Amino acid sequence: MTDLTALPATQLARRLRAGEVSAAEVMAAHLDRIRGREPALRAFASLDEEAAMAGARAADRRLASGAAPGALHGLPLGVKDVLDAAGLPSGYGSPIWEGFVPRADSAAVAVARGAGAVVIGKTVTTEFATRRPGPTANPVNPAHTPGGSSSGSAAGVAAGFFPLAFGTQTAGSILRPAAFCGVVGYMPTHGAIHRAGMKVMSETLDTIGALARTVADCALLVGAMTRADLGDPEARPERAPRLLLVPGDAAQAAPETLALMERAAEAAARAGATVTRGELPAAVTAAAAAHPVVMNMESAQALAWELAHHREAISEVLREKLEPAAALPAAALAEAREAFARARAAFPAAIAGFDAVLTSAAPGEAPEGLGWTGDPAFNLLWTALGAPAVSVPAGLGPRGLPLGVQVVAAPGRDREALRWAEWMRQALG
Numbered sequence: 001m002t003d004l005t006a007l008p009a010t011q012l013a014r015r016l017r018a019g020e021v022s023a024a025e026v027m028a029a030h031l032d033r034i035r036g037r038e039p040a041l042r043a044f045a046s047l048d049e050e051a052a053m054a055g056a057r058a059a060d061r062r063l064a065s066g067a068a069p070g071a072l073h074g075l076p077l078g079v080k081d082v083l084d085a086a087g088l089p090s091g092y093g094s095p096i097w098e099g100f101v102p103r104a105d106s107a108a109v110a111v112a113r114g115a116g117a118v119v120i121g122k123t124v125t126t127e128f129a130t131r132r133p134g135p136t137a138n139p140v141n142p143a144h145t146p147g148g149s150s151s152g153s154a155a156g157v158a159a160g161f162f163p164l165a166f167g168t169q170t171a172g173s174i175l176r177p178a179a180f181c182g183v184v185g186y187m188p189t190h191g192a193i194h195r196a197g198m199k200v201m202s203e204t205l206d207t208i209g210a211l212a213r214t215v216a217d218c219a220l221l222v223g224a225m226t227r228a229d230l231g232d233p234e235a236r237p238e239r240a241p242r243l244l245l246v247p248g249d250a251a252q253a254a255p256e257t258l259a260l261m262e263r264a265a266e267a268a269a270r271a272g273a274t275v276t277r278g279e280l281p282a283a284v285t286a287a288a289a290a291h292p293v294v295m296n297m298e299s300a301q302a303l304a305w306e307l308a309h310h311r312e313a314i315s316e317v318l319r320e321k322l323e324p325a326a327a328l329p330a331a332a333l334a335e336a337r338e339a340f341a342r343a344r345a346a347f348p349a350a351i352a353g354f355d356a357v358l359t360s361a362a363p364g365e366a367p368e369g370l371g372w373t374g375d376p377a378f379n380l381l382w383t384a385l386g387a388p389a390v391s392v393p394a395g396l397g398p399r400g401l402p403l404g405v406q407v408v409a410a411p412g413r414d415r416e417a418l419r420w421a422e423w424m425r426q427a428l429g
Helices: 009-017 023-041 049-064 107-114 151-159 175-181 215-226 255-270 282-302 304-309 316-326 330-350 380-385 414-428
Strands: 044-046 076-080 118-123 164-169 184-187 207-212 242-245 274-277 356-360 389-396 402-408
Touching: 009 023, 009 215, 023 049, 023 076, 023 118, 023 151, 044 151, 049 118, 076 151, 107 118, 107 164, 107 215, 118 151, 151 164, 151 175, 151 207, 164 175, 164 215, 175 184, 175 389, 175 402, 184 215, 184 414, 207 215, 215 389, 215 414, 242 255, 255 274, 255 356, 255 389, 255 402, 255 414, 282 304, 282 316, 282 330, 282 380, 304 316, 330 380, 356 414, 389 414, 402 414
Parallel strands: 076 118, 076 164, 242 274, 242 356
Antiparallel strands: 044 118, 164 207, 184 207, 184 389, 356 402, 389 402
């Protein structure tokens, strides 16, 4: 008998629309898997099994009534706990918001439900999707972090708790946990998915995206959200890509990452790609230096109420970032945003001769322990640029933990980012 929790979302969607399997059967299989592994992994901030099953049965009734199934009909969806979902607690990873239950869905959740998805639960986030980690463990090795801040979404997909999940990214919060857990992460062009009903930390940076088992699954979710034609990433392209290999700072990369990038370059070349090693111009990389200023100053603004009324409930590690940022002059934020604008203007021309950038998705394997979710240094530039980026699994490191590579395209070129990410995944074997 087919294990429904092992099927990619695209395959499940076809079977659900054809009536070969019911949404209730799909949900029951995933809930059964959750019961077996959730006590050890702790991917959920909140889980209401009865509500999830009720949603699945409602999806079956809609299909039986003759209603046209949506693109996400009957698919269980994990929702990161910085996105409101009506009737489920929104804790945002902070004790300040414990017990808060919104009456309305965030825009992302509302659109997903409208496309037929069934919310299975809220997934663990770090504190306000920033610093202090939650309790989630890595499904590959629970002694290690799953990454963050989309910890529960990445771990839940990897563990088979749900085929699709929302993540959000301000620095590396989709791409890095995807790499650490051995799944696919897709950060679309900034602003592609509306952020109403999200606990926004950085107006300039925060981006809603997807975590799933395959590139095509990520395209399915984001395509349903945006109604954009993202193509079929699994369709064979007419030619191999022209890739700019940007290895990143070697001083920040673990030996396994340096070896991975060599292997990735060789695999791409064997598969027919033109691989050119290079660096991005200073006008582009300046956005990485400006990133902490924008992130921390805007986050201090976003948490003005919490800092004023519940300062002691904010972790010390987060206060250490926010309070000095709040004391900076307004000109510092204006200058950092100007650096972003210059970098975003320069980036398309810097990669004009290439289809995409190939780089590492993380400095190395997931760190041991749950007290730190890892360094976003290999992701934050692409977030600052507002560029679509896709992290795909790329084998295992020396400790048996997953590694990932990123494929990045110019803003608005999401279809190309997905296509070449899937091509790269296949080239790596």
